[in-house]
Amino acid sequence: MTSTTRDRLLRTAADLFYREGVAPVGVERLCQTAGVSKRSMYQLFATKEDLVAESLRVHGPAIVTGYFPAADADLTPRDRIRYVFECLDEQSGTPGFHGCPFVNTAVETRDPDHPATVVAREFKERLTAYFADQARDAGFADPEGLAIQLTIVFDGAAVRAVMRGTSLDGAATRTAEALLSVA
Amino acid sequence: MTSTTRDRLLRTAADLFYREGVAPVGVERLCQTAGVSKRSMYQLFATKEDLVAESLRVHGPAIVTGYFPAADADLTPRDRIRYVFECLDEQSGTPGFHGCPFVNTAVETRDPDHPATVVAREFKERLTAYFADQARDAGFADPEGLAIQLTIVFDGAAVRAVMRGTSLDGAATRTAEALLSVA
Numbered sequence A, B: 001m002t003s004t005t006r007d008r009l010l011r012t013a014a015d016l017f018y019r020e021g022v023a024p025v026g027v028e029r030l031c032q033t034a035g036v037s038k039r040s041m042y043q044l045f046a047t048k049e050d051l052v053a054e055s056l057r058v059h060g061p062a063i064v065t066g067y068f069p070a071a072d073a074d075l076t077p078r079d080r081i082r083y084v085f086e087c088l089d090e091q092s093g094t095p096g097f098h099g100c101p102f103v104n105t106a107v108e109t110r111d112p113d114h115p116a117t118v119v120a121r122e123f124k125e126r127l128t129a130y131f132a133d134q135a136r137d138a139g140f141a142d143p144e145g146l147a148i149q150l151t152i153v154f155d156g157a158a159v160r161a162v163m164r165g166t167s168l169d170g171a172a173t174r175t176a177e178a179l180l181s182v183a
Helices: A002-020 A027-034 A038-044 A048-065 A077-091 A101-109 A115-137 A143-164 A171-182 B002-020 B027-034 B038-044 B048-065 B077-091 B101-109 B115-137 B143-164 B171-182
Strands: none
Touching: A002 A027, A002 A038, A002 A048, A002 A101, A027 A038, A048 A101, A048 A115, A077 A115, A077 A143, A077 A171, A101 A115, A101 A143, A101 B101, A101 B143, A115 A143, A115 B143, A143 A171, A143 B101, A143 B115, A143 B143, A143 B171, A171 B143, A171 B171, B002 B027, B002 B038, B002 B048, B002 B101, B027 B038, B048 B101, B048 B115, B077 B115, B077 B143, B077 B171, B101 B115, B101 B143, B115 B143, B143 B171
């Protein structure tokens, strides 16, 4: 029972915060949309900040999964890097796409120590670690350095899509490819 | 007289929105900090949205100027591109740095048609145009394409600095250099 209320709150929070932003969505509206009383919410989460952090932690993995190829896919390590950027290029400009939820949350809080930004950073570091693993397997000279550069491109391309509200027209993949070609 | 009130409001808005974000700063607090009555504010700006847009428009140029070398500086076009990224690397991790105000505003509004996002995009397009001009002067094959890629790197690096709250340790310049080396 409590678990259902919790799930509903986290799902509603993840959806609304992603669509509209963290600060514009008040606790009142959040609870109303989730069909949960404020009292119940505060029994589950001490603060709105905790709820933001937990909604990212719980719903982040599903978002991330969409950007990675299947573990047993017949792809080279370099293809596995490209795959992530092709996904981003495809997602950009589609209805419901509002960029990277981890970037958005960190930008909105402006605070690297905010519990939600801590969670956001963990997810971003997983992306960087994925790039580094593939770059290592592909035999690139500086896998960690390249992984940071690829993460910068991923985030910059996500932001570009949000600023323009249109498709990236392959710009994420092209930029990543350029970096791979000199790595 | 009205001009002074307006200036004070716009300066306070630019400062507070950059430091804390647009949504978390209410009109009440903004007016109190600026020492302006809400009535006066609404005489000058029909909505908070208009105020956000106008504060970016008025205070954006000063922010942008800091990232560009002097027009008569003894620099090659390629140096002029690198200069922008060196500035960003230097700014990152310093107290008071909260990333790119244009990116932040666009991410916060989640709306490409928001008046402030329209202004933010204009400034971002000026950066892309600057990169394209320099890339053309440097004789690169596809100045417009390279300029988009460099803008993606700039924004991704700015976001990285905000997410981590630490210096970029030269990552912006290194990534831009990698792109220039294959362009």
